[in-house]
Amino acid sequence: MTEQPVYSTLGFSDEEWGLLTGLPLAVLTAASAAESDGTRRTLAESAAGLEAVAAGREGASQLVAAVSREVVTRAGDPETGEELPLISPEDPAAYIADVLDQAGQASALLRAKVDAGEAGAYAHWLVGIAEQVVTAAPSGGMLGIGGDLVTEPERRFRDQLSKVLRD
Template structure:
């Protein structure tokens, strides 16, 4: 007897599971791309985002735990010192719009498939990832001194993400 994939036991198709497992890193990338930063700041944002993704493995939500485990198994475990490669979308605005669209699709999928608590936990986790990324490194200033902790474009992305996910 062959084992069923995790997504199947949770009631999702392969395509649906791809949507759910693809969003955490997409949110991380979009949150980082919301404000053009230097390499050092982008690295700090990426590390903070990967920590937030990995943190989902320890939550109370079976859905978030399963998604986080899948993402970390593919992307790397920050506890093992692994880092994400830097990803800079060619067109940040289009990338952000796509992530927001996919987030809305994931929210609709979860409203139809899981209870409100599971859907809310997933949405809250994604917004938390965005929050960790946008607060990881101040933008502007000189030599890391001064600048805005969260810029208007970063705040706007985080708020639009929350709205798309209904968090």
């Protein structure tokens, strides 16, 4: 007997699972792209985001834990020192708009398919990933001193994500 894929046992199609598992890294990238930073800051944001993604494996939500395990399997485990490649969207504003659209689709999907607790846990986890990324490295300032911990574009993305996900 063959084992069913995790997404199937949770009641999702392959396409739906692709949306749910693709969104955490897309949120990480969009949060980082919200403010143009140097390589060092972007690396810090990426590392913080991957840590937040991986932390979902330990959560109480069965859905978040399953999605997190899948993402870490594909992207790499920060606990073993793996890092994400730096991704810089050519058009950050369009990328962010697309990620927010995908988040809206995921939110509607989850409201239709899982209980409110699981849907809320997933939304909260995604907003937490964005929060970890935007607070990972201050922007502006001189030689890492001063600057804003969270800039207005970063705050706007995080807040829009929260609104779209109803978190």
